[in-house]
Amino acid sequence: MSPFAPRPQLHLGVFYPGVGAQLIWDDPDALPHTAADTFVRVARTLERGLFDAFFLGEGLRVRENRGRVFDLDAAGRPDAITQLSALAAVTERIGLVATQNTTYNHPADLARRLAGLDLLSGGRAGWNVVTTDNAWTGANFRHGGWLAHERRYERADRFIDVAKELWSSWGRPDATVERDDDLVRLTATATVPGSPQGRPVLFQAGDSDGGRELAARHAEVVFSAHTEYGKALAYATDLRARLARHGRPPDALRILPGAGVVLGDTQDDAVEKARWVREQQVNGARATAWLEQYWGTDLSAYDPDGPLPDIEPTADELDPSRGTVAVEHRTGKLALVQKWRALAAERDLSIKELVREVSPVHPTFVGTPGAVADEWARYLRDGAVDGFNLAPHTLPTSVDDVVDLLVPELQERGVFRTEYRGSTLRDHLGLPPLPTAGRP
Numbered sequence: 001m002s003p004f005a006p007r008p009q010l011h012l013g014v015f016y017p018g019v020g021a022q023l024i025w026d027d028p029d030a031l032p033h034t035a036a037d038t039f040v041r042v043a044r045t046l047e048r049g050l051f052d053a054f055f056l057g058e059g060l061r062v063r064e065n066r067g068r069v070f071d072l073d074a075a076g077r078p079d080a081i082t083q084l085s086a087l088a089a090v091t092e093r094i095g096l097v098a099t100q101n102t103t104y105n106h107p108a109d110l111a112r113r114l115a116g117l118d119l120l121s122g123g124r125a126g127w128n129v130v131t132t133d134n135a136w137t138g139a140n141f142r143h144g145g146w147l148a149h150e151r152r153y154e155r156a157d158r159f160i161d162v163a164k165e166l167w168s169s170w171g172r173p174d175a176t177v178e179r180d181d182d183l184v185r186l187t188a189t190a191t192v193p194g195s196p197q198g199r200p201v202l203f204q205a206g207d208s209d210g211g212r213e214l215a216a217r218h219a220e221v222v223f224s225a226h227t228e229y230g231k232a233l234a235y236a237t238d239l240r241a242r243l244a245r246h247g248r249p250p251d252a253l254r255i256l257p258g259a260g261v262v263l264g265d266t267q268d269d270a271v272e273k274a275r276w277v278r279e280q281q282v283n284g285a286r287a288t289a290w291l292e293q294y295w296g297t298d299l300s301a302y303d304p305d306g307p308l309p310d311i312e313p314t315a316d317e318l319d320p321s322r323g324t325v326a327v328e329h330r331t332g333k334l335a336l337v338q339k340w341r342a343l344a345a346e347r348d349l350s351i352k353e354l355v356r357e358v359s360p361v362h363p364t365f366v367g368t369p370g371a372v373a374d375e376w377a378r379y380l381r382d383g384a385v386d387g388f389n390l391a392p393h394t395l396p397t398s399v400d401d402v403v404d405l406l407v408p409e410l411q412e413r414g415v416f417r418t419e420y421r422g423s424t425l426r427d428h429l430g431l432p433p434l435p436t437a438g439r440p
Contacts, residue, residue: 013053049403053095088121095425096128108188115192123197123424153210167199197424198434218244254386287355322392373409
């Protein structure tokens with residue numbers, strides 16, 4: 001196989017924020033988060049900015065924290081495939097990516113619904129494959145956490161194989177797809193023909209070893225967590241090496257880290273705006289709730305503007321089925337908390353200040369449009385990324401800023417398109433065509 005050659009232009013998507021601290025949904029200037037008009041405005045703005053994709057997450061149940069409903073997130077977003085099907089009617093080119101999990105869906109049903117979105121949109125659909133381990137989602141399906149972490153990736157692997165086989169079987173005389181094992185059991189036939197791009201583009205987000213292997217085998221786009229230059233380059237190098245072990249060329253997928261962007265007229269303006277964003281994203285109540293995942297107990301009696309709790313965390317390791325915590329933090333939490341105590345003591349940080357420092361939601365790229373464009377061009381040139389999947393902190397203003405201020409700077413540097421050159425999501429991403437329409 002030939003060595004990897006960095007792509008000449010960036011690919012950009014926007015992850016329409018749902019749950020999570022990154023969205024400042026209570027900002028006075030924010031549009032209603034779940035209103036149809038907001039979805040339409042954002043998608044059309046991104047299409048005007050020539051973005052590859054509009055990306056929706058998934059939430060089958062409102063989030064919980066330590067077994068209670070977490071009431072600091074926005075709720076009420078429609079089903080992703082339903083919402084994207086509606087957006088297909090009011091957009092023309094932009095890709096439409098739905099996050100859908102393989103743990104609690106049925107392969108034949110989900111393959112049909114995704115194929116429907118792909119057909120209705122003229123070949124603009126993508127499927128972001130996730131495995132969803134939290135028990136509150138599983139409770140909707142009488143399963144709880146259901147599968148161990150790595151077994152969820154086994155099911156995802158078999159699930160995707162079935163979906164691909166179904167998508168490629170339309171019109172064949174031997175079109176029945178059958179499986180009968182402990183993770184996937186079905187007898188099904190395809191009911192929806194292929195779209196102009198053949199089938200939905202496969203996205204994947206997951207950073208464990210199992211997640212990386214799933215991406216290396218199946219993914220065409222990876223939504224990664226690594227935005228710091230050194231980590232992004234190391235991740236890309238590792239993932240491309242895994243591709244080779246699965247017999248895939250190094251250019252077979254696009255790596256798009258999730259990123260937050262704060263732009264200003266000057267560097268100082270941008271830094272000040274980023275400070276405000278961070279303060280709004282992590283208020284006192286959010287900071288306390290975030291620490292409760294690690295302490296394993298109710299911390300509401302502690303002042304978020306005061307010192308860290310004077311009690312020690314429970315001795316139990318973090319249970320990944322009960323909260324959204326990073327993979328690398330799911331073991332060894334006592335050592336992690338001691339590290340935080342040392343940092344708080346050294347810098348005299350309150351609970352709120354510490355969480356702002358160590359929790360993962362940060363504006364990643366902060367600066368003038370020209371400075372951010374230069375940095376992105378370096379990432380692209382060195383092969384650290386193929387683009388970015390942006391997470392807006394306010395709607396619509398942070399999306400408007402990227403389209404109106406940053407995109408022209410990227411175009412001036414020759415690293416972003418000046419027009420769409422195709423009609424499908426596969427075209428936008430520069431992915432090779434499938435052998436025949438409808439066949440993976």
